[in-house]
Amino acid sequence: xxxxxxxxxxxxxxxxxxxxxxxxxxxxxxxxxxxxxxxxxxxxxxxxxxxxxxxxxxxxxxxxxxxxxxxxxxxxxxxxxxxxxxxxxxxxxxxxxxxxxxxxxxxxxxxxxxxxxxxxxxxxxxxxxxxxxxxxxxxxxxxxxxxxxxxxxxxxxxxxxxxxxxxxxxxxxxxxxxxx
Numbered sequence: 001x002x003x004x005x006x007x008x009x010x011x012x013x014x015x016x017x018x019x020x021x022x023x024x025x026x027x028x029x030x031x032x033x034x035x036x037x038x039x040x041x042x043x044x045x046x047x048x049x050x051x052x053x054x055x056x057x058x059x060x061x062x063x064x065x066x067x068x069x070x071x072x073x074x075x076x077x078x079x080x081x082x083x084x085x086x087x088x089x090x091x092x093x094x095x096x097x098x099x100x101x102x103x104x105x106x107x108x109x110x111x112x113x114x115x116x117x118x119x120x121x122x123x124x125x126x127x128x129x130x131x132x133x134x135x136x137x138x139x140x141x142x143x144x145x146x147x148x149x150x151x152x153x154x155x156x157x158x159x160x161x162x163x164x165x166x167x168x169x170x171x172x173x174x175x176x177x178x179x180x
Contacts, residue, residue, distance in 0.1 A: 002108035003126035007134040011145040013073030013094040013101050019140045020076055023050040029136040031129045034060060044070050054082055086112015105130045
């Protein structure tokens with residue numbers, strides 16, 4: 001049985017997938033990923049990879065993660081591989097929900113050292129780690145929503161007037177009626 005976490009985010013599924021589509025953001029939201037080394041030009045297409053490192057300098061493990069399924073705005077499946085630690089499978093599902101998006105991460109080790117441990121050893125660690133991953137992902141996706149909404153509001157309120165600097169006929173009438 002895999003480790004499963006769900007969190008409600010105040011954003012759209014598109015906001016979430018905009019963050020997931022930027023491979024360079026991976027170490028910002030994935031606990032344990034310390035730095036990016038490279039992102040395939042094709043990212044986030046299926047089969048493309050990101051190359052990152054786990055750990056703390058000077059002890060770092062080079063890792064790479066492959067996209068197995070990319071189906072925005074519904075699902076992303078990843079296959080991370082971290083040397084001796086082994087390979088895992090991660091699925092991120094997004095469902096529209098009242099007030100935002102319900103996001104679920106399901107993760108399980110499938111080979112290497114982590115898979116040899118009993119579930120009672122790895123599952124609580126993955127649940128705790130992915131709880132924080134979802135918090136970080138929400139911070140990024142909700143921030144993206146706020147930026148998008150601010151740009152939309154700015155666009156609506158700053159539509160250029162062809163006679164810039166000249167009051168509209170309605171404003172001129174309001175001034176006359178007020179006796180100003």
